[in-house]
Amino acid sequence: MKKMENWLEELEEQYRITVLYACEAGSRVWNTDSKQSDFDIRFIFKYKDLKSYIALNPRPAVIDITQPFDAQGWDVRKALQLAGKSNASLYEWAFTPLVYRDATGFGQRLRNMAESVFSPYSLFMHYGSLMARNLKEVTGKQRVAAKQVKQLIQAGRSFFIADYLATTNEISSPYRILEAIYENPDTELIKNYMLLINSKKNGISPPAEALQFVFVELEKQRALLSERRENLIRSKISTAELNDWLWELLEL
Template identity: 30%
Template sequence: MEKIIQAQLRDIEEKNNVKILYAIESGSRGWGFESKDSDFDVRFIYVHPVEWYLSVFEGPDIIEIPVDEVLDVNGWDLRKALKLMYRSNASLLEWLSSPITYRQNQELVKELRQVAEKYFSPISVTYHYINIAKKSFEGLEGLNNVNIKKLFYVIRPILSCMWIENFNTIPPMNLQAMMKEVKMDDKVKTIIEELVTIKADRIESDTIKQPTELMEFLRDKLEYYYSYAKNIKTEKERDSSILNEFFHKTIKEYSGDIE
């Protein structure tokens, strides 16, 4: 798959006349709980030639490739990515800590992560994860058997909220990375670890008997973090100059590589 993905990235660059700066794996493989039939969710950030940014009207800032059973590939133009970073977009922040990278300039990505930390909003990101967890949890309540994949759509957001409370930094994308650092009940931790192992040997649609103790833990945490989020101090409006500086420097440095 690595060769297929790299070929796809090169094809995207050629057909769209762009340069991909950063490409990673998102979805269950990046999150650390893939199934046997999980697809590959490739996400990337790219730049156009300088002239593209000087147009009177902005062009499309997303590249999407038709999804098939194996590959789900799409990316954002750097300017769009930085606009989302200004709003502390949780999905973009996740990309920056993916354990699986397909394309990156280490120095550039290091600087991008440093910029992201400056615009990280605990309120915004906590509410993002609470809403994902709540919606997924409501779909599982009352069921004797639950879909394993949907269960993780509650587990990971809750752990992300726990990370923010403990460290006040951007949560890692990977579930295992969070579990190593976040303090939690040993029994619950063991249940989650067992679920990761079970899911790795199953297909995406498989179900298991509802794990009562884990569901109680998730319910309590969901209620707690709704209250917690309301008490996070409101942040001041951020200065966008750091983003502008990074954008100008990156465009000058990398747009010239595009033929």
């Protein structure tokens, strides 16, 4: 996408950075986008001046941008520190089907790391918490608006990923997990959940009975999730390995 590449180049000049990896992270990659959906760009960068990493007043580890895209960038040191904690955002960025730049092979290396040493337990806990938080936002609402439909969709997505992790104890692309579920809607929960997604994509209100069914079923599953975490792998990434990668990227 030429326009996106031009924007990334302007970003590099403005902030004096090198963008190592850039991807889409919003509704477009979850296949829940509508005509009104914007772009949600996430990128990982390094500062061109290496003195930035040893300065008394270090430069920001996060760059937030609102125009022309909703975008956020993480400095490579922050990104690798969070990779050591099996960060869920990095997990999603690594496997996103829509990559805008990966000239350094950063994305492939991050995917390899996620598949081999990311912790199913840590990711399971994240998605379980995200599911509960979104369900809480919907609870007690007299009228379910577009925001609540979005939150219910996110709660369902979180459950499906957490359920896969608990069942397999393996790391796989979250997008492929959902694709497999959508291709084989073999439960009433999935069928009604798909009604919510299709309604959001078309900008219309979903059937009230579908909303109620999905909410009630997810509440049941939420209560059962905590019982499924004990046998999950709590792998830990080697700090030495992450340091070696960081120094390599910084050409030290």
